[in-house]
Amino acid sequence: MTESKTNLIFILCDQLRFDCLGYAGHSVVETPNIDRLAERGVVFETTYCASPVCSPARASWLTGTYPHAHRQLANYGPERLVPEAMAVMRPDAVTMGDVFKQAGYRCGIAGPWHLGHDHQPQHGFEEFWRVYRYQGDHPDILFDYFEKEGVPNLYEGKHPTIQKHGMDYTPIADPRQQRTTWTIDQGLEFLDTKDDRPFFLYLSVKDPHPLIAVSQELIDKYPIEKIDLPATWKDDLEGRPDYLKNDVGRLSLDLDETGFRTMMAHYYALITHIDDQVGRLMDHLENQGLAENTIVAFISDHGEMLGEHHAIQKRMFWEASVRVPCVVSWPAGLPSGHTVTTPLGGVDLAPTLLDLCGLTFESPIDGRSVATAIKNQVQPDPVPIFSEIGTSDGINFRSSAPDELAARVMVRDGDWKYVMNRTDNDELYNLCTDPRELTNLAEDPSQADRITHGQTLIREMVTHTGPGYYAWCLDT
Numbered sequence: 001m002t003e004s005k006t007n008l009i010f011i012l013c014d015q016l017r018f019d020c021l022g023y024a025g026h027s028v029v030e031t032p033n034i035d036r037l038a039e040r041g042v043v044f045e046t047t048y049c050a051s052p053v054c055s056p057a058r059a060s061w062l063t064g065t066y067p068h069a070h071r072q073l074a075n076y077g078p079e080r081l082v083p084e085a086m087a088v089m090r091p092d093a094v095t096m097g098d099v100f101k102q103a104g105y106r107c108g109i110a111g112p113w114h115l116g117h118d119h120q121p122q123h124g125f126e127e128f129w130r131v132y133r134y135q136g137d138h139p140d141i142l143f144d145y146f147e148k149e150g151v152p153n154l155y156e157g158k159h160p161t162i163q164k165h166g167m168d169y170t171p172i173a174d175p176r177q178q179r180t181t182w183t184i185d186q187g188l189e190f191l192d193t194k195d196d197r198p199f200f201l202y203l204s205v206k207d208p209h210p211l212i213a214v215s216q217e218l219i220d221k222y223p224i225e226k227i228d229l230p231a232t233w234k235d236d237l238e239g240r241p242d243y244l245k246n247d248v249g250r251l252s253l254d255l256d257e258t259g260f261r262t263m264m265a266h267y268y269a270l271i272t273h274i275d276d277q278v279g280r281l282m283d284h285l286e287n288q289g290l291a292e293n294t295i296v297a298f299i300s301d302h303g304e305m306l307g308e309h310h311a312i313q314k315r316m317f318w319e320a321s322v323r324v325p326c327v328v329s330w331p332a333g334l335p336s337g338h339t340v341t342t343p344l345g346g347v348d349l350a351p352t353l354l355d356l357c358g359l360t361f362e363s364p365i366d367g368r369s370v371a372t373a374i375k376n377q378v379q380p381d382p383v384p385i386f387s388e389i390g391t392s393d394g395i396n397f398r399s400s401a402p403d404e405l406a407a408r409v410m411v412r413d414g415d416w417k418y419v420m421n422r423t424d425n426d427e428l429y430n431l432c433t434d435p436r437e438l439t440n441l442a443e444d445p446s447q448a449d450r451i452t453h454g455q456t457l458i459r460e461m462v463t464h465t466g467p468g469y470y471a472w473c474l475d476t
């Protein structure tokens with residue numbers, strides 16, 4: 001094995017839309033520090049998560065495998081530890097943390113783990129495990145911190161300032177209540193205690209996932225007169241499958257629109273807070289002389305609907321839900337200002353980052369490294385990109401019924417997105433001519449060959465490392 005001295009900081013936000021960043025062209029949201037990271041690095045402009053559900057997506061980002069392979073099909077929760085709930089990553093899954101630790105790296109994590117057993121250091125991060133659970137139970141390292149500091153814990157969800165117009169939000173009064181600040185503080189401590197070994201630091205940033213809690217000063221940067229509701233706000237979903245109409249993320253028709261725009265202002269403000277904290281981290285790297293040879297990857301586990309198609313949150317294959325921002329910066333080893341237009345899959349980033357450090361997964365994975373292409377500033381050859389949804393309600397999910405644990409699969413192939421649904425009609429959209437995904441062509445007889453092709457791609461994909469609970473794809 002080639003010895004590597006390149007460090008990696010992996011910043012994984014939660015529920016951050018792919019387009020709510022300055023570098024991505026958003027007209028309102030201010031993110032000067034992340035824009036700086038993008039200018040000095042590589043931007044993957046079309047990146048899909050491997051599942052638009054928290055835990056399955058995270059396991060894929062870390063293992064380079066699709067959910068049917070790592071088997072975390074539902075969100076982790078302490079009450080969902082029965083194996084048949086498929087809410088814990090399979091114990092023998094190999095993560096980036098395992099590979100880096102094996103290669104002699106010092107590994108650390110701060111923020112939610114979300115892949116099972118939050119209070120049990122694991123998967124290479126045993127030396128520095130600053131994981132908080134965020135789900136309101138104790139003991140919890142972050143909640144204990146609030147208690148010690150004597151500040152109200154907003155994240156327990158019962159604070160009187162919390163409002164709800166689609167998603168929960170509140171201004172905060174004390175900067176110590178900001179969980180991303182705490183997470184970055186842990187990261188700086190990790191950097192300050194570094195030794196001779198190269199390092200892998202995983203910063204799991206829970207924001208801008210609700211509770212959307214941010215200072216009034218940042219909220220004031222986003223007056224609601226500047227905030228427009230999305231173009232598909234009143235989409236009636238005609239021609240689309242019923243499951244979308246019944247999703248728990250579907251907003252009520254009488255929702256207060258001013259309230260929703262107020263919630264959006266808080267969401268935008270919280271992104272700017274994340275940006276401030278990324279800036280603080282980058283400044284620290286500079287001051288320590290580590291910026292040059294440290295790869296910084298910035299992504300989100302999945303996206304956020306933010307009112308598109310009259311929906312919030314994720315769990316759907318709409319672009320807003322399944323696409324994420326993705327920036328990889330490495331001054332010593334990657335070009336600056338390079339944009340990758342070839343779509344990147346949620347299973348491709350882990351092997352790419354390992355490859356940049358001269359490392360690789362030894363066991364079979366689903367993803368591929370695009371490290372050589374980006375180093376040489378050429379576009380990777382396009383390949384089909386997939387995403388899976390195990391459960392329609394990954395958050396409150398309680399079922400262990402197999403037919404509810406592997407609900408649908410998406411493939412993006414060229415301009416086309418095909419969705420194979422287990423218990424509902426399929427979907428087919430042309431993302432070039434119909435970027436808002438308003439016209440479902442799955443029932444159009446002239447598209448029969450294209451659908452057959454999509455099904456073939458999905459069957460090949462799930463067979464590669466599965467099919468596990470996705471065996472139903474082979475029978476359709």
Ligand SMILES: [Ca+2]
Nearest residue numbers: 014015054301
């Ligand atoms: Ca999430």
